Amino acid sequence: MAKEFKIVHESEIDGTPQQVFDAATLGNSGWLWPMEVEPKLGGVGPYGSTVTVWEPPHRFANHLEGEGGFFNTLEYDISELPGGKSWLRYVHSGVFFEDWDNQYDGAAKHTAFYQHTLGQYVKYFAGKQAAFADIQGPAASSSPEAFEAVKAALGIHDSGAGGHVSLTIAGVGTVDAVVDYLDKNFVGLRTEDAMYRFFGRNAFGAVVGMTVHLFAPGADGEAAGTAWGAWLNGIYS
Structure with missing residues (x-):
């Protein structure tokens, strides 16, 4: 049975909002895996998703829908902090169809690791492709x-x-x-x-x-x- 989930992760990143925004939309190979994002509202995102929010350097989101009620949404909300730092609120929501507890646990723990890696990329390798x-x-x-x-x-x-x-x-x-x-x-x-x-x-x-x-x-x-x-x-x- 399909059941929705929502994972929220917030973190301070040692980099400007523009660097964080660029990492999420241009530098994916450096911290996640290679993906392309068409840089505009309504543009094509990863796996055929649609860019639903494009407000550089503070907000970005993409959304994917499929059969049987499936959807997957990623949202980045980036705020400026003093000293060239940023606060990132990342939200991943969607649907799991089976083994919900195990899938949620795995996704939540992967999210924490990926978002940490995003912070490492911005701090040490910002702007570089990998x-x-x-x-x-x-x-x-x-x-x-x-x-x-x-x-x-x-x-x-x-x-x-x-x-x-x-x-x-x-x-x-x-x-x-x-x-x-x-x-x-x-x-x-x-x-x-x-x-x-x-x-x-x-x-x-x-x-x-x-x-x-x-x-x-x-x-x-x-x-x-x-x-x-x-x-x-x-x-x-």
Whole structure:
């Protein structure tokens, strides 16, 4: 049975409203995944959605409708704060058709991680596009304890964000990174020219995944995806 949901997330971001607005509408590859938004009211948004609010640099929304009562709406409300900072109120509303509690829990926790990553992008990489890779683990990474294996391979523990890791990835080289996000289900790593996001989607009935966001000029997202994919698969072999 279809049931509506609404997820609200608010956060302070170290960047101007224009930088936040641009990140939400132009810089998606840097913190989420590559998506295009036609920059006007009524324009075409991701997945065939429609831009329903276009008021740069403070408000943006897009809306998608489908069969059986399906809809999905994303809203960004950005306010200016002193010191070149912003306050973002993000609202995601829509419909889940089954396993509502688990889907809502997963979506809410993903939202917190994505919005944190948006803040990291604006603070450290604002205005830059990224070479991007989306990597999914093997079926074995869907087991209940699977994400702990990723943390162990990264050399981190549940002591909170703020630490550092250093590891060598075949085909990539040495990655020296700050742990900018760490909880039971997600890990965020940031270097001088990249962000790496790790998703413990095994907790929500899927496989472990990760995304790569490379900001160095000439970065090869496909090659990085292949290298990190081999690393991720190797954890479970």
